Amino acid sequence: MRCYLAVPENDGYGADTLIALNRGNHDFRGNAVKRLGEVMMPRLASERKLRDIALDRNFAIRMGEIALIGLDTGEDKPDNHPANGGMSQFTAYRKAQALWLKDQFERREIADAPYIVAFTHIPILEVWPGANPGTLLEDYAAWQKECAELWGPILTEHGVQLVLSGHLHCYKYHPAAEGRSWATIIGGGPGRNFQTLVEGKVDDGSLLVRVHNTDEGVVVAEHRFPPRSVS
Numbered sequence: 719m720r721c722y723l724a725v726p727e728n729d730g731y732g733a734d735t736l737i738a739l740n741r742g743n744h745d746f747r748g749n750a751v752k753r754l755g756e757v758m759m760p761r762l763a764s765e766r767k768l769r770d771i772a773l774d775r776n777f778a779i780r781m782g783e784i785a786l787i788g789l790d791t792g793e794d795k796p797d798n799h800p801a802n803g804g805m806s807q808f809t810a811y812r813k814a815q816a817l818w819l820k821d822q823f824e825r826r827e828i829a830d831a832p833y834i835v836a837f838t839h840i841p842i843l844e845v846w847p848g849a850n851p852g853t854l855l856e857d858y859a860a861w862q863k864e865c866a867e868l869w870g871p872i873l874t875e876h877g878v879q880l881v882l883s884g885h886l887h888c889y890k891y892h893p894a895a896e897g898r899s900w901a902t903i904i905g906g907g908p909g910r911n912f913q914t915l916v917e918g919k920v921d922d923g924s925l926l927v928r929v930h931n932t933d934e935g936v937v938v939a940e941h942r943f944p945p946r947s948v949s
C-alpha cells in the first residue's frame with residue numbers, strides 16, 4: 719500500500735480530512751486480513767440497523783455539500799470458484815448492501831446532498847466490451863456485473879453523479895449515459911498505468927474532480943458534475 723497521508727506533526731490523521739476505507743478484493747486474502755481492524759476500525763455498529771450488522775465496512779457520510787457512499791464489491795471471482803474453497807458468500811453480501819444502500823437515501827443528510835459520490839473497489843460498469851463481469855470461473859473480474867445490477871439502478875434512481883473505483887490499475891473515465899445518472903472514474907496504479915489521486919471539491923456551482931498523476935505530479939483530467947435536483 720502506498721501511503722498518501724501526510725500527517726502534520728502533532729496532529730492526528732483524519733483531524734481535518736475524512737479517512738475511510740473502501741475494501742478491495744485483496745482485502746479478503748491472507749493472514750493480514752484478520753488484522754484489518756487494527757489498521758482501520760470497522761464502522762460503529764450504532765450507525766446501522768440490526769439487519770445490517772454484518773455490513774461493518776459500508777459508510778454513507780455527508781461532508782459539506784457532498785455525500786460519500788462506500789460499497790464493498792468483495793472478491794473478484796464468483797462464490798463457486800475453487801479458489802474460494804466454498805467459503806465465500808459474496809452474492810448474499812452484495813444483496814444485503816443493496817438493502818442498506820436503499821435506506822441511506824432515506825437519511826435527510828444524504829437525500830439532500832447536492833452531490834453524491836459512491837466508491838466501489840471493482841468498477842460496476844462494463845469497462846470494455848466483453849470484459850470479465852466477475853461471474854466466470856476463468857481469470858478474475860474486470861468489473862462487477864452483480865453489483866452493477868443490484869446497486870446501479872438505486873444509484874441512478876437517486877441521481878448519484880459519480881462512482882469512483884480502482885482495481886484495474888488503469889485510469890479510465892466513462893461519462894453518465896441514458897438510463898444511468900452516474901459517471902465512473904477508475905484510478906490508475908502500478909504495473910499498467912500511473913499512480914492516481916482523485917481530488918474532488920465543490921467549485922463555482924459544480925463538483926470539480928481532478929485526476930492527478932502522482933508519478934509525474936501533473937493533473938491529467940478534470941471533470942465537472944452539476945448538482946442533483948433535490949426535491
Ligand SMILES: [Fe+2]
Nearest residue numbers: 742743744885
Ligand atoms: Fe482489486
